[in-house]
Amino acid sequence: MIKTISILVENKAGMLVRVTNLFSRRGYNIESLAVGITEKSEISRITVIVDTDERILDQIVHQLMKLVGVIKVKVLDDDAIITRELVLIKVKADSTCRNEIIQIAEIFRARIIDLCPDSLTIELTGQYDKTNALLSMIEKFGIIEVARTGKVSLSRGTDSINT
Amino acid sequence: MNGARYIVDILCENGVDVVFGYPGATVLSIYDELHKNKKRIRHIRTAHEQGAAHAADAYARASGKTGVVIATSGPGATNLVTGIANAYMDSVPMVVITGNVDQHLIGTDSFQEVDIVGITMSVTKYNCVVHSIDELGHSLRNAFIIAQSGRKGPVLVDVPRDVLESCLSLKSIKKMEAEFDYYHPPESREDCCEHELDRAVQMLTESRNPVILVGGGVKAHRTSHVTDDIKQLAKILDCAICSSLMAVDSIEYDYPYYAGFCGISGNEAANRALDEADLIIAIGTRFSNRMIKSRSEQEVLHSGYTKVLHIDRDRAEINKVIASDCFLVGDAEQILPALIARYREKMEAEDITSGVAVPAITYNMYKRDEILTALSEKVGTDAYIVTDVGNHQMWIARNYPFMQSGRFITSGGLGTMGFGLGAAIGTVTHAKDKPVVLIIGDGGFTMSCHELATIKAYNLPVLVIMVNNGKLGMVYDLQAQKCRGRFSQTVVKRKPLYCNLARSFGMKAYKATCLETFNKAVQQYMDTKKATFIDLCMDIYGRNE
Ligand SMILES: Cc1ncc(C[n+]2csc(CCOP(=O)(O)OP(=O)(O)O)c2C)c(N)n1
Ligand SMILES: [Mg+2]
Numbered sequence: 001m002i003k004t005i006s007i008l009v010e011n012k013a014g015m016l017v018r019v020t021n022l023f024s025r026r027g028y029n030i031e032s033l034a035v036g037i038t039e040k041s042e043i044s045r046i047t048v049i050v051d052t053d054e055r056i057l058d059q060i061v062h063q064l065m066k067l068v069g070v071i072k073v074k075v076l077d078d079d080a081i082i083t084r085e086l087v088l089i090k091v092k093a094d095s096t097c098r099n100e101i102i103q104i105a106e107i108f109r110a111r112i113i114d115l116c117p118d119s120l121t122i123e124l125t126g127q128y129d130k131t132n133a134l135l136s137m138i139e140k141f142g143i144i145e146v147a148r149t150g151k152v153s154l155s156r157g158t159d160s161i162n163t
Numbered sequence: 164m165n166g167a168r169y170i171v172d173i174l175c176e177n178g179v180d181v182v183f184g185y186p187g188a189t190v191l192s193i194y195d196e197l198h199k200n201k202k203r204i205r206h207i208r209t210a211h212e213q214g215a216a217h218a219a220d221a222y223a224r225a226s227g228k229t230g231v232v233i234a235t236s237g238p239g240a241t242n243l244v245t246g247i248a249n250a251y252m253d254s255v256p257m258v259v260i261t262g263n264v265d266q267h268l269i270g271t272d273s274f275q276e277v278d279i280v281g282i283t284m285s286v287t288k289y290n291c292v293v294h295s296i297d298e299l300g301h302s303l304r305n306a307f308i309i310a311q312s313g314r315k316g317p318v319l320v321d322v323p324r325d326v327l328e329s330c331l332s333l334k335s336i337k338k339m340e341a342e343f344d345y346y347h348p349p350e351s352r353e354d355c356c357e358h359e360l361d362r363a364v365q366m367l368t369e370s371r372n373p374v375i376l377v378g379g380g381v382k383a384h385r386t387s388h389v390t391d392d393i394k395q396l397a398k399i400l401d402c403a404i405c406s407s408l409m410a411v412d413s414i415e416y417d418y419p420y421y422a423g424f425c426g427i428s429g430n431e432a433a434n435r436a437l438d439e440a441d442l443i444i445a446i447g448t449r450f451s452n453r454m455i456k457s458r459s460e461q462e463v464l465h466s467g468y469t470k471v472l473h474i475d476r477d478r479a480e481i482n483k484v485i486a487s488d489c490f491l492v493g494d495a496e497q498i499l500p501a502l503i504a505r506y507r508e509k510m511e512a513e514d515i516t517s518g519v520a521v522p523a524i525t526y527n528m529y530k531r532d533e534i535l536t537a538l539s540e541k542v543g544t545d546a547y548i549v550t551d552v553g554n555h556q557m558w559i560a561r562n563y564p565f566m567q568s569g570r571f572i573t574s575g576g577l578g579t580m581g582f583g584l585g586a587a588i589g590t591v592t593h594a595k596d597k598p599v600v601l602i603i604g605d606g607g608f609t610m611s612c613h614e615l616a617t618i619k620a621y622n623l624p625v626l627v628i629m630v631n632n633g634k635l636g637m638v639y640d641l642q643a644q645k646c647r648g649r650f651s652q653t654v655v656k657r658k659p660l661y662c663n664l665a666r667s668f669g670m671k672a673y674k675a676t677c678l679e680t681f682n683k684a685v686q687q688y689m690d691t692k693k694a695t696f697i698d699l700c701m702d703i704y705g706r707n708e
Binding site: 014017018021022025055058059062063065066068 | 280281284285288289291309314346477478479481482483486
């Protein structure tokens with residue numbers, strides 16, 4: 001099962017290594033990982049997506065809790081979660097196909113953020129399926145490179161990791 | 164004052180009166196301060212950093228205090244790694260201080276530079292680099308708190324040379340002390356609730372054949388409350404107590420409810436009790452794969468016939484190896500009295516009498532071993548018994564008549580050959596006038612005999628008994644079973660003169676070929692309390708179960 005874990009950690013050098021080291025050492029697989037500071041500059045949020053079972057998920061949570069510097073760990077509720085990922089896609093585009101690509105991007109509510117005679121760069125924010133769908137639509141034009149941020153998630157409503 | 168002096172002050176502030184280690188260029192300033200502060204802290208310099216780490220580890224096991232070890236950067240630090248991992252596996256509180264190169268050199272592959280924080284990340288409870296003198300107080304003080312809090316373990320603090328040698332004003336020391344924020348262990352976030360206690364009691368009442376399984380965690384406290392409660396619980400439930408290797412000595416060997424330790428090399432009675440139980444009450448154990456002896460047992464545990472009630476300080480141990488039907492997270496010192504009281508209440512309410520002074524069946528199947536009985540009678544119940552790793556270790560665990568908790572010092576989780584001599588050095592440093600006996604194999608002895616130099620240098624009164632079977636017994640036995648007797652690299656060819664070796668380090672050395680000569684040698688040690696070596700050339704096989 002796919003699960004999203006939100007981890008609040010002290011914003012200190014080496015915290016990300018400690019967290020990822022724990023995952024690799026105990027053999028837990030990471031599907032996606034994103035990190036950034038929170039509303040408080042001294043605290044970072046790491047969002048980890050794992051594909052695992054109930055027992056391992058419980059292990060991950062409690063092993064994480066033991067790390068010095070981890071402040072809070074929460075498995076987000078699948079039914080009340082918003083997840084987004086930002087993707088940048090650089091695709092080959094000359095005058096013959098540029099318009100077609102732009103049209104496709106519009107349908108996906110993606111934006112063109114850079115343009116030159118031979119290529120353009122698309123910015124897309126969304127969920128996993130949407131990104132994959134867009135990628136498969138423009139694959140034929142020739143994708144030069146892709147950068148994805150990894151997914152970030154929050155729970156819906158006023159609920160937060162602190163409640 | 165410089166950083167090095169501040170370290171010495173913080174060590175004293177934390178009640179440290181002995182440290183183990185080995186000097187080098189990056190920790191020059193620490194050694195200089197240790198020299199100036201000889202009266203406040205004793206330093207034991209071993210022959211090898213690994214020995215120092217094992218010594219600090221065993222010192223902590225014997226005393227309950229935090230063991231401290233110091234080493235220089237690069238090879239000094241890497242030599243500690245086995246010792247740190249050993250302490251980590253057995254949850255031993257230890258503070259490791261390593262020097263590192265000057266900060267401007269870090270990352271440049273400079274001379275004797277290693278990323279010891281990266282290397283030891285997965286074998287420490289916590290580790291860090293001290294980037295500035297202003298962080299030193301905070302990092303080192305918290306290292307002691309982390310090492311001792313909740314489930315204990317080793318913490319490494321890596322201090323670059325320039326930090327050790329930079330100056331501190333009294334004002335900044337005051338500031339550091341005022342602003343110190345204590346580390347709060349996450350374990351305290353979760354404690355057992357009423358509802359779970361009720362369920363646990365329910366399981367106790369429903370079980371027809373329970374067994375109590377105690378692990379190393381029950382030895383975390385120096386008091387006997389936990390073991391007293393465990394013994395009481397066994398009486399109330401009329402059931403066997405089994406232990407893990409780590410906790411063999413937690414119950415007196417002749418306690419009628421005690422069946423010994425379980426596992427691949429464990430006592431028959433204990434393994435049977437565990438096999439037949441319909442409820443395992445596990446206290447402070449992590450269900451090591453060595454302890455869950457046979458496949459069939461694992462299957463039993465998973466089949467649902469055997470229920471598991473797991474009590475542990477560390478929530479992450481719950482359901483890690485064995486799925487439990489109910490768990491109580493917290494300190495056994497609080498949980499057990501609550502559990503017993505609740506169980507009694509329930510029994511009284513239902514008008515059932517509980518508790519028997521004599522067990523219904525014989526749980527204790529302890530078999531006397533001639534050599535070990537003789538040894539224990541001579542050295543007394545106060546003696547510390549340290550082992551290395553191998554067949555001799557299992558012989559001691561199965562057959563030594565332990566009478567006091569905390570007297571058995573052995574490498575459990577990591578199974579580190581070469582642990583014994585360093586460990587005996589650490590133990591004797593704490594034991595003062597109590598006898599310290601090391602039982603070590605000829606393989607492990609050869610691996611670490613350089614530490615005899617430390618025994619000589621500090622005049623440490625240990626009794627080293629080397630079981631001379633001419634082989635790496637434990638692996639030899641495996642080859643007999645699994646390799647059709649192809650004994651690859653496990654037989655000692657052309658044995659050295661062990662007694663002469665020991666004598667050259669100033670020890671009294673005896674070759675024991677029969678019980679009589681053995682007894683004499685032990686008596687010599689007890690009479691003189693001088694470092695003594697016994698080359699034990701007697702067959703220990705066939706003597707134990
Ligand atoms: C550092 C290390 N290397 C290898 C092993 C594997 N090993 C486990 S027991 C053993 C044999 C030990 O031989 P000895 O010290 O003579 O003890 P005996 O079993 O003969 O009593 C070996 C090689 C180990 N546990 N630790
Ligand atoms: Mg041997």
